[in-house]
Amino acid sequence: MQKLLLKNIKTLVSVYENAPEKVSGKEMKNLPCIDNAWLACDDGIISDFGSMDEFPGITDWKDLEVIDCNGKIVMPGFVDSHTHIVYAGNREQEFIDRINGLSYEEIAKRGGGILNSAQKLRETSEDELFEQSKQRLFEVISQGTVAVEIKSGYGLNTESELKILRVIKRLKDLDLIPVKATFLGAHAIPAEFKGNKKGYLDLIINEMLPAIAKEKLADYIDVFCENGYFTAEETKQILLEGKKYGLKGRVHAEQLSHSNGIKAAVECEAISVDHLEFCNDHDIELMKKSDVMSTILPGAAFFLNLQLPPARKMIDAGLPVAFASDYNPGSSPSGNMKLMMSLACIQYKLTPEEAINSVTINTSYALELQSRLGTITSGKMANLVITKEINSYGFLPYAFGSDLIDKVLIKGKVYK
Ligand code: NIG
Ligand code: FE
Numbered sequence: 001m002q003k004l005l006l007k008n009i010k011t012l013v014s015v016y017e018n019a020p021e022k023v024s025g026k027e028m029k030n031l032p033c034i035d036n037a038w039l040a041c042d043d044g045i046i047s048d049f050g051s052m053d054e055f056p057g058i059t060d061w062k063d064l065e066v067i068d069c070n071g072k073i074v075m076p077g078f079v080d081s082h083t084h085i086v087y088a089g090n091r092e093q094e095f096i097d098r099i100n101g102l103s104y105e106e107i108a109k110r111g112g113g114i115l116n117s118a119q120k121l122r123e124t125s126e127d128e129l130f131e132q133s134k135q136r137l138f139e140v141i142s143q144g145t146v147a148v149e150i151k152s153g154y155g156l157n158t159e160s161e162l163k164i165l166r167v168i169k170r171l172k173d174l175d176l177i178p179v180k181a182t183f184l185g186a187h188a189i190p191a192e193f194k195g196n197k198k199g200y201l202d203l204i205i206n207e208m209l210p211a212i213a214k215e216k217l218a219d220y221i222d223v224f225c226e227n228g229y230f231t232a233e234e235t236k237q238i239l240l241e242g243k244k245y246g247l248k249g250r251v252h253a254e255q256l257s258h259s260n261g262i263k264a265a266v267e268c269e270a271i272s273v274d275h276l277e278f279c280n281d282h283d284i285e286l287m288k289k290s291d292v293m294s295t296i297l298p299g300a301a302f303f304l305n306l307q308l309p310p311a312r313k314m315i316d317a318g319l320p321v322a323f324a325s326d327y328n329p330g331s332s333p334s335g336n337m338k339l340m341m342s343l344a345c346i347q348y349k350l351t352p353e354e355a356i357n358s359v360t361i362n363t364s365y366a367l368e369l370q371s372r373l374g375t376i377t378s379g380k381m382a383n384l385v386i387t388k389e390i391n392s393y394g395f396l397p398y399a400f401g402s403d404l405i406d407k408v409l410i411k412g413k414v415y416k
Helices: 025-029 092-099 104-109 114-122 126-142 158-173 197-214 232-244 261-267 281-288 298-303 311-316 337-346 352-358 361-366
Strands: 003-013 033-042 045-051 064-068 072-076 078-080 145-151 179-186 220-225 248-253 272-275 293-296 321-323 384-389 405-410
Touching: 025 311, 025 352, 078 337, 078 361, 092 104, 114 158, 126 145, 126 158, 126 405, 158 179, 158 197, 179 197, 179 232, 197 232, 220 232, 220 261, 232 248, 232 261, 248 261, 261 272, 261 281, 281 311, 293 361, 298 337, 311 321, 321 337, 321 352, 321 361, 337 352, 352 361
Parallel strands: 003 064, 003 072, 078 145, 145 179, 179 220, 220 248, 248 272, 272 293, 293 321
Antiparallel strands: 003 033, 033 045, 072 384, 384 405
16 A cells, blocks of 8 residues: 655645535635644545644554655645647737737637637647647646646537547546546537538537547536627527536636526536626526536636636625636636636635635536545545645745645655
C-alpha cells in the first residue's frame, strides 16, 4: 500500500468530516481550515488529518513518503467544470482583429470564430488532435487542476464530433485525472448547413446523438443558446433528446445577449448553466428554484471585454456559484484556475473564501464529482495542491500573476 504523509502544513484548507455537496449564498464564505496540520493518504485516498498538536506519530514507516509542508498551504485541487481543450491550432489572428476593432460577433459572421476552429479541426488527424490536447491537459494539471470537463463542438459533423469525443475518451483513459465528456454538437451551425438550421438539428438528433450514445462517448450534452446560434426552444429540444440517452444538460446561456438559456436549462433540469453575462433578476429567481449550478467563466468575459455576470448578486441572493476556465481558442485561451480565482475576487468581488469554494466544491458538484473531490475529507481522492511558502490562502488570488503552486498531488502521488 502506497502511503503519504503531509506534515507541518501551515494551513489545511476546506476540511470537513462530512462535506456538503455544494455551498450556496452565505455558506460560500465558510472555509473550514486547520492551522499547523497533518494529512495522511493511503493508496491515493485521503485517510485522516488533524492538528500537529495532536499528531499521533508514525507507527509504520513501510512504503511511507513524507512531505514537510512547513510554511505551505494544502488545499483541494481545482476542478474545472467547463473547458473546450480538444481543439486544433489557435486563433491569434482573431485576437489581433479584435484589437483592431472587430467584435467577436463580427468575426463569427465572416466565418471566423467557432467555424474557423471547426475547419482546422476537420483537417487534423485524431492522433495529432490527441497530442495537442494532451499537452493542454498536462499544462492545466501542472497549474493545479485535478479534474476537468471537456466539450466537443469544433467538429460540427458526425465524423469530426466523434473524433473529438474519441480524443476525450483517450484523455480519460490516460487515467491521470477524472475527465468528463460533453457533447456540444449544437455549438454553431456549420457552413454546409447555412440557411438550413433544421437540417443541422436533424443531424444532431438523428445521427450524432445515436452514434455517440452507441460508443458511450459522452457524459453530458450542451447547447450554445445565443442569437445567431440556437434558440431557447431549440436548446430545450436538444437537451430533451439528450436526456433520452441519459445525458444531463449543461447550457452556454446569456453570454452575448439575453436568450432565455437559463430558463430552458432549468426547465430541462440541466446540471449547470454557464457564462450568464446577461442574467437578470428573473433568471436568479428561476435558478433559486432549481438544483442547477450557476457557473461564471471569467476568462471569457475578460478576454472578450464583456459586461460582467452578476456573480455577487447571485451569491447575495442565496445561489451557489462556480467559476470555471472555459479554456478554448476563441474566448478564453487559458485554463489557469488560480487566475480565474483572482478574477473572481478582483472583478466579481468574491472574498478569497468564496473564490476557493467556487473553484473546488461547487465545480465538483457541477461535474457530479462531489463525493470524490472538492474538499479535504476522508475517503475523497488525494488530488491536492501544495502551495509555495505564502502567508495565507488570500495570497493566492491576490498575487494574480505569480505561480504559487509548489506541488500538485494526483491520487497521492507528486505530479508536479
Ligand atoms: O464558451 N460561447 C461559446 N463557445 C465558447 C467559445 C468558442 C470559441 O470562440 O471558439 C465559449 O466562450
Ligand atoms: Fe464554453
